[in-house]
Amino acid sequence: MTAELSPIDRAKYAAARRSVDFVEDGMKLGLGTGSTAAFMVRALAERVKAEGLKLTCVATSSRTADLARELGLTVVGLDEVRWLDLTIDGADEFDPNLNLIKGGGAALLQEKIVATASDRMIVIADAAKAVAQLGAFPLPVEVVPFGWQTTKALIEETLYSLDVLNRDVALRLDQGKPLRTDEGHYILDLDLRRIGNPRQLALVLNQIPGVVENGLFVDICDIVVVGNGDGKVTVR
Ligand code: 5RP
Numbered sequence: 658m659t660a661e662l663s664p665i666d667r668a669k670y671a672a673a674r675r676s677v678d679f680v681e682d683g684m685k686l687g688l689g690t691g692s693t694a695a696f697m698v699r700a701l702a703e704r705v706k707a708e709g710l711k712l713t714c715v716a717t718s719s720r721t722a723d724l725a726r727e728l729g730l731t732v733v734g735l736d737e738v739r740w741l742d743l744t745i746d747g748a749d750e751f752d753p754n755l756n757l758i759k760g761g762g763a764a765l766l767q768e769k770i771v772a773t774a775s776d777r778m779i780v781i782a783d784a785a786k787a788v789a790q791l792g793a794f795p796l797p798v799e800v801v802p803f804g805w806q807t808t809k810a811l812i813e814e815t816l817y818s819l820d821v822l823n824r825d826v827a828l829r830l831d832q833g834k835p836l837r838t839d840e841g842h843y844i845l846d847l848d849l850r851r852i853g854n855p856r857q858l859a860l861v862l863n864q865i866p867g868v869v870e871n872g873l874f875v876d877i878c879d880i881v882v883v884g885n886g887d888g889k890v891t892v893r
Contacts, residue, residue: 664886666692668783669747672884673697675892676745676781679880682710685738687771688725689746690718690764693781697745702728713738717746717771718764719839735774744775748782749794749872751881755780755893756855760797760872763829763838769870772877780881787883791855795827795846797872798862802835802843808867809845815861816849823850842869 659667673696680686680701688698698721704710706729715735716722725732735741746768750758757780759765772778800808809826816824829836829844836844852858852873859873881893 659888665783665785667888668884668886669693669781670696670884671888671890672781672783672882674700675884675890676779676882677701677704679743679745679779680704680710680712682708683712684742685713685715685740687741687744687746687775688714688716688721689744689768690721691747691762693747693783694721694745695724697781698725698728698730702730705730715741715771717767718762720764735771739774741771741775743777743779744772745779745781746772748780748786748874748878748881750786750788750791751780751782751878752788752791752855755878755881756791756876757874757878758791758794758796758872759874760799760844761794763797763836763844765797765872766799766838766840766842766870769874769877772874777879778877780878782881782883784883784885790851790853791873792849792852795848796852797829798845798847799838799842799869799871800845801867801869802841804867805843805845808865811865811867812845812847812862815865816847819858819861821849823848840869
């Protein structure tokens with residue numbers, strides 16, 4: 658299968674396959690969202706079939722829930738289990754402290770709730786997602802549609818007060834219309850180039866009325882499984 662994949666997908670596939678080695682029989686497992694997470698869900702379903710593992714899964718998006726059910730995995734709502742042993746998810750960027758930017762796939766709200774409800778979070782990523790400092794990838798912020806332009810202006814004001822030099826804020830569109838998340842919210846993408854203090858920014862953004870959640874995951878991820886185009890994997 659890997660021969661047909663592009664180098665970047667080979668890297669994602671390699672990380673995804675390695676990550677399912679961390680799964681043990683009987684676990685309650687959070688399933689992430691995105692292309693790397695989709696490789697993981699497929700690898701997980703193969704293991705479940707081959708080894709008869711009994712797992713209870715909670716998905717971080719309707720897309721992932723559909724895929725997991727289609728492949729025969731047991732998917733329940735988070736409220737049915739409350740707490741999870743492990744979540745495996747992708748990321749848009751990770752720094753040397755394993756802080757993340759997530760939300761490129763617009764699922765950051767459920768992803769953060771599920772990861773926070775888990776004893777451990779493993780991120781799976783291709784090597785290009787490793788950065789010295791977060792911020793080259795625009796930071797997704799989920800906002801309530803009501804008054805979103807006011808929320809956007811408040812975010813811009815907040816960024817100015819934090820001396821953030823680059824602060825382009827754009828509403829994410831899908832076929833010309835505002836993209837709606839699974840919860841019906843909008844996404845604002847904050848092009849900041851570099852984020853000096855991810856913890857401070859995450860806290861400050863979430864205090865703005867209209868902001869539901871931001872895509873900075875600080876002190877949530879425990880392990881990053883990094884895949885390379887040649888199929889080699891490192892665990893950080
Ligand atoms: C979705 C996410 C994804 O995990 C992130 O965008 C990475 O996606 P991919 O694995 O497709 O590169 O945060 O909200």
